[in-house]
Amino acid sequence: xxxxxxxxxxxxxxxxxxxxxxxxxxxxxxxxxxxxxxxxxxxxxxxxxxxxxxxxxxxxxxxxxxxxxxxxxxxxxxxxxxxxxxxxxxxxxxxxxxxxxxxxxxxxxxxxxxxxxxxxxxxxxxxxxxxxxxxxxxxxxxxxxxxxxxxxxxxxxxxxxxxxxxxxxxxxxxxxxxxxxxxxxxxxxxxxxxxxxxxxxxxxxxxxxxxxxxxxxxxxxxxxxxxxxxxxxxxxxxxxxxxxxxxxxxxxxxxxxxxxxxxxxxxxxxxxxxxxxxxxxxxxxxxxxxxxxxxxxxxxxxxxxxxxxxxxxxxxxxxxxxxxxxxxxxxxxxxxxxxxxxxxxxxxxxxxxxxxxxxxxxxxxxxxxxxxxxxxxxxxxxxxxxxxxxxxxxx
Numbered sequence: 001x002x003x004x005x006x007x008x009x010x011x012x013x014x015x016x017x018x019x020x021x022x023x024x025x026x027x028x029x030x031x032x033x034x035x036x037x038x039x040x041x042x043x044x045x046x047x048x049x050x051x052x053x054x055x056x057x058x059x060x061x062x063x064x065x066x067x068x069x070x071x072x073x074x075x076x077x078x079x080x081x082x083x084x085x086x087x088x089x090x091x092x093x094x095x096x097x098x099x100x101x102x103x104x105x106x107x108x109x110x111x112x113x114x115x116x117x118x119x120x121x122x123x124x125x126x127x128x129x130x131x132x133x134x135x136x137x138x139x140x141x142x143x144x145x146x147x148x149x150x151x152x153x154x155x156x157x158x159x160x161x162x163x164x165x166x167x168x169x170x171x172x173x174x175x176x177x178x179x180x181x182x183x184x185x186x187x188x189x190x191x192x193x194x195x196x197x198x199x200x201x202x203x204x205x206x207x208x209x210x211x212x213x214x215x216x217x218x219x220x221x222x223x224x225x226x227x228x229x230x231x232x233x234x235x236x237x238x239x240x241x242x243x244x245x246x247x248x249x250x251x252x253x254x255x256x257x258x259x260x261x262x263x264x265x266x267x268x269x270x271x272x273x274x275x276x277x278x279x280x281x282x283x284x285x286x287x288x289x290x291x292x293x294x295x296x297x298x299x300x301x302x303x304x305x306x307x308x309x310x311x312x313x314x315x316x317x318x319x320x321x322x323x324x325x326x327x328x329x330x331x332x333x334x335x336x337x338x339x340x341x342x343x344x345x346x347x348x349x350x351x352x353x354x355x356x357x358x359x360x361x362x363x364x365x366x367x368x369x370x371x372x373x374x375x376x377x378x379x380x381x382x383x384x385x386x387x388x389x390x391x392x393x394x395x
Contacts, residue, residue, distance in 0.1 A: 106177070106306040110134040123183050126176035130190070137304040142195045145285065145301045149199055152282055152299075153209065160280040161211050164199065164298075165270060167286030168216040170305050172196070173231055177307040180218050182381075184230030193235060202238050210282060213246050213273070215266045215364075217290065219383040220252025225369035248364040252372070255387030256350035261342035262310060267294025268346045268354035268388070272361050294345020311343045353388040360388065 107114075110128045118125040128134055156162050169175045172193070173186040197205075200212035214232065218224040232243050250265045266284075273279040274296045284292040285301040289311040292300035346354070354360035362368060363386040377383045377395060384395040 104133060104306070108133075109306040110176070118185070118187065120183050120185060125186055126174065126178075127187055128174055128189075134304060134306055135191070138189060139191050141301060141303050142191050145283065145299075146195065146198070148299055149210070149283065156209070157280045160278045162209070162282045163211040163213060163273070163279045164282055165266065165284040165291075166192075166196065166212060166214050167266075167288070167291040168214055168228065168231075169218070170287040170307075171285060171291070171303055172214070172235070179308070180224065181227045181231060182223055184227035184234070186231060188235045196236065202236060203242055204237065211246075211279070213248070215248050215250055215269060215291075217251045217266070218249050219381065220249045220364070220369040220372055220386075221377050221380045221383040222370055222373040223380040224251075224383070225249060225366055225372070229366060229370070244366055247366045249366065249369045250364050252369065252383050252385055253354075253360060253363055253388055254385045255389045256346055256353070258344055259342075261344045262290050263350075264290045264293040264343060264345050265360075266291060267296060268351055268360050269364055270294075270296040271346075271351050272354055272358065275355060276358070276361075289343040293343050295351065311341055350388060359386070359391070 110132050111126070112132055113129050115127050115129060118127060152162075166172055169179045169181070169186075170189075172189060173181060174189050175181055175186050196212060197208075199208060199210050201208035201210060202212070216228060218228060228247060228249065229240075229243055232238065232247055233240070238246075248269060250269060253265050253268075254263075256263055256265075256268075270279075270281055270284070271294075274281060281296045281298040283299045283301060284297040285303065286292055287303040287305040288309070289302065292302065369383075372383060374380060379395065384393050386393050
């Protein structure tokens with residue numbers, strides 16, 4: 001680096017003009033000699049080159065930081081037979097299978113005032129108390145997620161779209177143990193709605209910083225898709241076009257190897273968006289581990305669910321299911337409801353199959369599921385399944 005020396009000082013880039021003047025040197029444009037002008041020009045060019053090098057260095061470090069975040073949050077994740085504190089919190093399905101009753105039952109934790117259910121023809125919704133233990137724990141979870149996003153604002157990627165994935169059932173909409181909706185009138189989770197309105201770049205939103213997508217594991221039928229579309233339109237300031245491009249149903253894809261565990265197919269869809277649409281996943285939010293396990297998850301936010309935890313044992317009441325208890329109000333020994341469960345993300349062949357011909361995208365789109373009426377999917381509760389590996393459909 002070139003330096004100008006005054007009577008008793010050495011000058012750097014920011015003080016060159018001051019030091020030059022203090023040393024008796026003149027400034028170009030004020031009768032400076034040609035030699036001084038050349039010296040200053042040479043010094044300036046060296047400093048510009050140095051600063052450009054620093055910019056490239058920090059840009060490289062920034063890009064490596066984002067890659068490190070993406071790689072770290074995408075590590076394979078397996079959840080198996082989690083330890084549950086039966087004196088504080090134990091989901092209802094686990095209580096049945098372990099023959100134990102936790103300090104707080106699901107009903108007491110979610111609706112201590114015993115507010116009446118919401119009835120529709122042939123369908124009933126549970127409600128939750130705004131001052132319940134569930135509501136307070138939900139608030140804590142979303143507050144923690146907001147704090148994380150505030151920190152992440154400092155390193156938002158410039159060349160990719162930062163995004164958040166939301167599950168719907170018991171994440172945005174309160175559907176309780178049934179974990180689905182066939183009418184579209186499930187009670188919204190107030191805390192979740194406020195969180196989404198704060199952070200999501202909905203149409204016309206001035207402050208939303210993140211693109212938001214709603215991925216639900218509801219089965220891909222016209223019945224379920226129509227109810228989903230109604231619910232989103234009723235609870236968010238978005239158009240039908242926004243819903244068609246941001247809401248997906250992953251319950252109709254399958255076929256990948258999971259080793260008898262529940263497979264997080266939402267990860268395959270997130271992977272498709274990351275690879276083909278330049279989406280950078282900042283966060284995945286859901287009440288079950290299948291919502292965030294696997295690649296391209298970003299920060300994983302696990303919300304409380306007092307009714308069931310499908311990573312420990314299956315949820316027998318999902319989609320209108322029934323439970324058969326013995327005289328002791330326990331599952332009989334031969335029951336399949338209590339087989340230990342686990343959760344895994346999709347493996348390499350599954351991710352490749354999901355990307356091939358954009359299969360995971362086309363077979364989870366809302367419009368595709370809306371088209372699966374009773375002539376294509378006679379069972380409108382469970383629908384048909386598209387096998388990602390064989391590209392075959394089974395009903």
